[in-house]
Amino acid sequence: MHTAPFQLSLFDPQLARATGTRPLPTREEILFKADHLAHRISSQLGMAVRLSVTDNRSTMVSFRRATSSLRLRVHHMFLDAPERVVCAIADYAGRGQRSAGPVLDDYIRGRQPLIRRDGDPDSELNPRGRYFDLQAIYERVNQAHFLYAIQAKIGWGRMPGRRRRKSIRLGVYDHQTKEIRIHPALDRPEVPAFFVEFIVFHEMLHQLFPSSGRSRKVHHPRDFRLRERQFPYYEAALRWERQNLRVLLRG
Ligand SMILES: [Zn+2]
Numbered sequence: 001m002h003t004a005p006f007q008l009s010l011f012d013p014q015l016a017r018a019t020g021t022r023p024l025p026t027r028e029e030i031l032f033k034a035d036h037l038a039h040r041i042s043s044q045l046g047m048a049v050r051l052s053v054t055d056n057r058s059t060m061v062s063f064r065r066a067t068s069s070l071r072l073r074v075h076h077m078f079l080d081a082p083e084r085v086v087c088a089i090a091d092y093a094g095r096g097q098r099s100a101g102p103v104l105d106d107y108i109r110g111r112q113p114l115i116r117r118d119g120d121p122d123s124e125l126n127p128r129g130r131y132f133d134l135q136a137i138y139e140r141v142n143q144a145h146f147l148y149a150i151q152a153k154i155g156w157g158r159m160p161g162r163r164r165r166k167s168i169r170l171g172v173y174d175h176q177t178k179e180i181r182i183h184p185a186l187d188r189p190e191v192p193a194f195f196v197e198f199i200v201f202h203e204m205l206h207q208l209f210p211s212s213g214r215s216r217k218v219h220h221p222r223d224f225r226l227r228e229r230q231f232p233y234y235e236a237a238l239r240w241e242r243q244n245l246r247v248l249l250r251g
Contacts, residue, residue, distance in 0.1 A: 029176070033079035038072075040086050045070065045094040053079065057116050060108050063093035070094050077111040082217055110169045113157030113181035125155030125179060129187035132196050138180070141201050145231070150204045157181035171199045173206035180204065185248055198237035202228060 030053055038051040048069040053076050061078070064071040072093055078085070085107045091100035108115075127135035138154045157172065170183045180203040186196050209224035211217045220228075228234065 026176075030076065030079065037074075037079060037081070037086065041070075041072070041090045041094065044087065044090040047094070049094075055116055060115075061089065061093065061104060065094070065096075075108075075115070077108070077114045081107065111172070112169075113172045113183075115158060125153055125181070127155050129156055129184070131187050131189050131191075132193070134180075134182055134196075134200065137193075137197055137200050138204070141197060141204060145201060146204065146208070150207050152178045152180050152204065152207055154180040154182070154200065154203075156184045156187060158184070171203040173203040175207070175210060178207065188248070190244075191248065192240060194233040195237050195240050198231055198233060201231050 034051055034053050038049045041051075042049040050069060050071045052073045054073050056073075056075055059073075060075040062073045070093060072089075074089065078089065081089070085103060088100040088103035088107075091097040092104060127133060127138070134154045134156065138152070142148050142150050152173070170186060172181045173179070174181075180200065182196070182199060182203070186199065205224055205227055206219075209221050209227070211219045212221045231237065
């Protein structure tokens with residue numbers, strides 16, 4: 001039992017429109033995590049925080065400060081944010097520190113596939129690209145490396161906007177929905193199949209080896225890394241990424 005110093009509007013029309021095909025948290029999970037997030041920010045700032053969770057396409061964080069409370073609206077991607085990102089939200093929205101902005105930008109950039117696409121509110125998970133069929137790759141990898149033990153859905157993520165990309169995640173795995181999203185920049189003829197396969201393999205490994213650690217999450221535990229190195233084209237994939245990724249993301 002507690003009295004939460006925030007308010008959660010679960011009837012955001014945009015959130016209501018979204019379906020379960022995208023990695024979206026359930027309502028119970030939103031409530032639970034939003035409660036937790038609001039308390040963390042509230043205790044950092046020493047003021048009441050009224051938090052709303054959105055499924056916005058462009059505004060990921062917005063806020064209004066009053067003398068003794070903070071009205072905060074954040075995209076649902078922040079419900080799983082690590083400690084330093086939560087601190088950045090508190091600094092940015094509660095303390096007016098603009099220097100916290102880049103931390104939030106980086107986090108948002110890494111979670112692009114969670115953002116609803118323009119003109120496509122439902123954002124179906126589609127494995128068919130122009131050059132690569134992710135479903136076929138997934139099945140091949142599942143047979144060759146996992147003896148069909150992985151159970152996940154797979155599709156291409158959304159195309160990010162035109163802003164400059166400094167860092168990027170080529171794939172995302174969502175434990176709750178068991179969905180893998182691959183960055184659409186990889187759906188090109190100049191990208192070797194073994195590289196796409198490696199990225200799919202990597203995301204599948206996340207189902208097998210969930211993040212460990214409590215206060216500080218380790219997203220790639222030791223066993224994960226050991227297993228990843230067993231991929232036949234591991235070295236070649238890392239080399240290809242080093243040599244080509246920047247060019248690929250610019251185009
Ligand atoms: Zn990973």
